[in-house]
Amino acid sequence: MANINISGIPEREKANYTRLAEESGATSRSEWLRWRLRTGVQLWDCSGRIDKESMDELVAKNENNGKYLPDSDDEIKRCIVHHLSTQEIASLDELQQAVFEELVIDSLYELLKEGEVENIPGSGYRSL
Numbered sequence: 371m372a373n374i375n376i377s378g379i380p381e382r383e384k385a386n387y388t389r390l391a392e393e394s395g396a397t398s399r400s401e402w403l404r405w406r407l408r409t410g411v412q413l414w415d416c417s418g419r420i421d422k423e424s425m426d427e428l429v430a431k432n433e434n435n436g437k438y439l440p441d442s443d444d445e446i447k448r449c450i451v452h453h454l455s456t457q458e459i460a461s462l463d464e465l466q467q468a469v470f471e472e473l474v475i476d477s478l479y480e481l482l483k484e485g486e487v488e489n490i491p492g493s494g495y496r497s498l
Contacts, residue, residue, distance in 0.1 A: 374400040374407075382455030449473060 376384060391402030449469040454460060460468075478495065481487040487495050 373398070374403045376403070380458070382458040382460075385455050385457055386452065445473065445476070 376387070387403065388399050391399040394402055394405075396402035396405065446469065449472045450465065452472070453465055453468040478487065482489065485498060487497055489495055
């Protein structure tokens with residue numbers, strides 16, 4: 371297979387992809403990126419919306435493998451580690467913003483799945 375070259379993203383993000391590829395057992399970062407690309411494309415339907423049924427199946431599969439950390443302290447730690455690099459230093463402000471955004475996105479996804487909120491395209495979210 372051909373290599374996938376990535377550009378236009380920070381070095382710390384590339385380093386994180388390399389680390390995740392190594393942890394996953396992929397033979398290379400390119401192989402890992404191909405897996406992720408294919409998965410991402412399959413989760414989006416033709417209208418540009420996420421295929422929630424497929425996403426729910428993946429989440430359930432990860433929960434069964436112990437990869438998902440439901441405890442909020444563990445989730446915050448996971449987010450922090452996810453946004454740190456061995457090569458670039460992140461300021462506390464950058465880290466707080468990145469972790470906060472990730473936690474909000476994860477929480478919104480859960481609330482959408484539970485039917486507690488809805489997304490109004492182009493506007494935002496509202497409670498149901």
